Amino acid sequence: MAVFTEVTLEQAQALINRLDLGQVLELRGIGAGIENTNYFLTTERGEFVLTLFERLSFEQLPFYLQFMKHLAARGLAVPDPQADARGEILFEIQGKPAALVNKLRGGHQLAPDLFHCEQVGAALARMHLAGQDFPLHQPNLRGLAWWTDTVPVLLPHLAPEQAALLREELAYQQQLAASQSFAELPRGPIHADLFRDNVMFELLPPQPEGVQPLQGRERLSGFFDFYFAGVDTWLFDLAVCLNDWCIDLASGRLDEARAQAFVTAYESVRPLSGTEHRLLPALLRAAALRFWISRLWDVHLPRQASLLKPHDPSHFERVLRERIARAWHALPST
Template identity: 65%
Template sequence: MAVYTEVSAEQAGSLLAQLGLGPLVAMQPIGSGIENTNYFVTTPEGEWVMTLFERLSHDQLPFYLRLMQHLAQRGLPVPEPRANAQGGLVQTVAGKPAALVNRLQGESLDAPDLHHCRELGGVLARMHLAVADFPLQQPNLRGLPWREATAPVVRPHLAPADAALLDQEMAHQRELHASAAYQALPAGAVHADLFRDNAMFAGLPGRERLSGVFDFYFAGTDTFVFDLAVVLNDWCVDLDSGRLDLPRAQALMSAYQAERPLSSTELRLLPALRRTAALRFWLSRLSDWHLPREASLLLPKDPAHFERVLRDAAERPWHADV
């Protein structure tokens, strides 16, 4: 992620000693993303990812880290946090809450094809099934209350047509969230940010397996169909036009439903939840673009992409037929 906090070799070495991982061999900052500070760390025991949390507090972190631990221990391709001698997963580095997880092998993809979408659909469904006995609860911190607070802050920066779109979508979201059908949707701990750059594949071309799902630090308790909508809006969308690519969407949905069939209500509300997911990321990118934070490697993402995705989801709703 963006490097907001510089970490010295001595500070990293102190963390590694606490976790029983031996001396620091190498450390490299990770420059992609915009939320936390991340470094690749190498020790004699292996390769790790060290994260310093710039917005989340010590009290909020157990939900994310225990969720990762829960999924990893159930055989899903999720990095597992390293515990200290007392069993704690939340550490402190440079005065910030921090965690260390094992580094998974593989590479992220810029252009996923049908095979990759099928791989992801199956893993996503298994993740949703695996949290049935996960005991912790935490609201999605980018849910409706956050959108209600963020929309009036970014609205003055918008052109009239975009401000009208924002007003329309906020009204749509209020109506959706108040409906009995929405409130009855199956829910649990979800990733909520599973973009193509938060997953990795390894193996021969055309036969790759999904080897890693990571960056759970937007996770929260939300509907499973919202999590699915987030994935569809990234993995199955044309990056130039923002339009849904139907073959990829159908491949992902078929693989998902082979593991966890969606209810009729989930299928009916999926088009509306695609709008919810698009609005959530349009707002966060508008905030990052117009109200940036300082960071030595900060690269805010263009909000125009999710404006296009949102317009497409609203104007051409897709009803899955699988």
């Protein structure tokens, strides 16, 4: 979400004219993240997010955009890609694929409590079920095949003990992926990147007289940034969330109370199978590995961008080591 490609007001207005959304009132670059160029765009008709895709191709993008359309049509709180008079939702600006979606209400909750984790857990399960009949298919492009291709490129940049850990964990995940148990895991379209900064909450409105107030409480107002989505195991998506929403940031350890609340809420919508419960520790390792690899890539092989702020890869190295140390620890069944 760094600004790799500068967009002028004239270029933005041309797109807004095509979408019949009035006059552009403000165009402001978003500095967080590292994958795409994003702008907040305000018009006479509302607030939107304009995205130019820096890595994804015109051929890949229909999956992501149509998946959001699919979820929005089923009542999930996700950005809805704006369509022109012909129903087109994928456009071009400066030779780059581009899309415009409505801006979600609220803000991030970077210090989640049980209440936040319960809401995200239940909404994640609803998203998985809603995607079961989505007709398009695209693999998780940051899955095992990408790990296998990327690790050899990273190894020369790492300290010996880091390189050893990366090789060993990749081998473990390759073996796991070839197992019969892994093949039994239910799968479908997943978000694959549902971190705290990809979820929005808004304050609950004042309660009617006589109803107990929930001061300080917030409700989930939406998921966004679906541009790592792909077909993979639902358990991997759950593991990605647990590794971000339910951990002690300093140590990388799971916060048991938050993790249990998250899984319990998820299972209130879609119960996990016995195989899923058994493989959850292994998928927690897989989720940590995926983000350690991508953060190493962004640090050691960066691209130039205005406002670029790569994430610290040592965080997910720490999380991975913690997950390996507790390899046989799993949350109790609910």
